[in-house]
Amino acid sequence: MKPIGKIGISAFILIQVLLMTACSFVDYAESGTLIVSASEALRKIESGYIPVDAQRASAYGKEHLANAVNIERNAIMIKEPVANTLATEDIVARAAGAAGLTEKSNIVIYDDNMNMDSSRLWWTLKIYGHKGDIVIVSGGLAALKEEGASVTDSKTAISAAAYNTSPLNRDMLATKEEILSNIDDPSPDFVLIDVRTDEEFNAGTIPGSIHINHERNMFVNEEKGTTFRPFSHNRILYRELGITPEKEIVMYCKSSVRAANTFAALYDAGYRNLKVYDGAYLEWDAEKLPVIKREVEVKTTTTQSDNS
Numbered sequence: 589m590k591p592i593g594k595i596g597i598s599a600f601i602l603i604q605v606l607l608m609t610a611c612s613f614v615d616y617a618e619s620g621t622l623i624v625s626a627s628e629a630l631r632k633i634e635s636g637y638i639p640v641d642a643q644r645a646s647a648y649g650k651e652h653l654a655n656a657v658n659i660e661r662n663a664i665m666i667k668e669p670v671a672n673t674l675a676t677e678d679i680v681a682r683a684a685g686a687a688g689l690t691e692k693s694n695i696v697i698y699d700d701n702m703n704m705d706s707s708r709l710w711w712t713l714k715i716y717g718h719k720g721d722i723v724i725v726s727g728g729l730a731a732l733k734e735e736g737a738s739v740t741d742s743k744t745a746i747s748a749a750a751y752n753t754s755p756l757n758r759d760m761l762a763t764k765e766e767i768l769s770n771i772d773d774p775s776p777d778f779v780l781i782d783v784r785t786d787e788e789f790n791a792g793t794i795p796g797s798i799h800i801n802h803e804r805n806m807f808v809n810e811e812k813g814t815t816f817r818p819f820s821h822n823r824i825l826y827r828e829l830g831i832t833p834e835k836e837i838v839m840y841c842k843s844s845v846r847a848a849n850t851f852a853a854l855y856d857a858g859y860r861n862l863k864v865y866d867g868a869y870l871e872w873d874a875e876k877l878p879v880i881k882r883e884v885e886v887k888t889t890t891t892q893s894d895n896s
Contacts, residue, residue, distance in 0.1 A: 616858025623856045624723045626731035629696045637694045642705040654738040657687040664712045670871045672843035677753040685751035698725035702814040707852040717754025727813025762838040762863040781839040783850045790882040802846040805853035819857040833859045840865035
């Protein structure tokens with residue numbers, strides 16, 4: 589048999605790769621447009637995007653990006669009947685309008701809280717039909733400062749605007765009834781993700797949940813800013829767990845702020861069939877709905893400290 593030459597080997601490998609790709613093809617939507625680097629965010633601001641600070645008002649008063657307006661988490665969430673849940677249209681419209689935004693504004697959102705408050709604000713504006721472009725700064729304020737952005741403690745002068753919401757997009761929201769129905773009659777196309785910590789998950793989780801701590805979507809660095817992993821990395825993470833775009837994916841945490849963070853990471857990776865269970869574990873536990881607790885072996889051996 590005549591040996592295969594270098595060109596023949598290369599062609600053979602290429603064919604195998606193409607065959608593997610064809611067999612495992614996954615249809616992702618547009619990706620990499622929601623989450624941007626600090627440098628790209630600053631370019632967008634220079635082009636006319638409005639910088640929106642999603643820190644708590646007290647933190648905004650100490651330090652924020654020059655010319656940024658502030659919309660803190662408490663301005664877009666309510667406490668009843670479940671704490672930290674989505675506010676009504678009129679409350680969100682009032683908060684956005686008071687910050688000088690309209691529904692057509694192009695905005696850059698950042699925070700100082702591992703991208704969580706930025707993600708929650710983006711999700712809130714999007715669920716009420718924001719029409720302008722919105723991007724989230726990967727790494728938040730720390731990354732912007734690292735990039736050389738100007739910061740100040742002076743409140744930005746604002747001219748209030750009329751912000752017009754659209755009816756709530758229920759395709760982005762899951763209810764406890766929907767989750768209960770999938771516990772009773774599980775669908776192979778339904779995925780429920782608990783994005784909380786290991787300790788929270790082990791203490792009690794909704795039956796059928798897959799545990800993916802939201803921090804796995806990111807590179808954690810408090811000094812330089814916790815940044816999202818590239819969307820290609822997150823595609824691999826979720827795909828290896830059998831979570832692909834054609835499935836209905838619902839995520840929750842204690843009060844679904846961290847869940848919005850995972851929602852943003854998946855959206856940026858090309859997933860669109862996404863929902864947040866906004867009542868989250870607070871509602872589930874309060875209503876004494878079924879939970880599973882994990883027994884974890886406690887290690888008693890002494891290990892050397894990472895800081896030593």
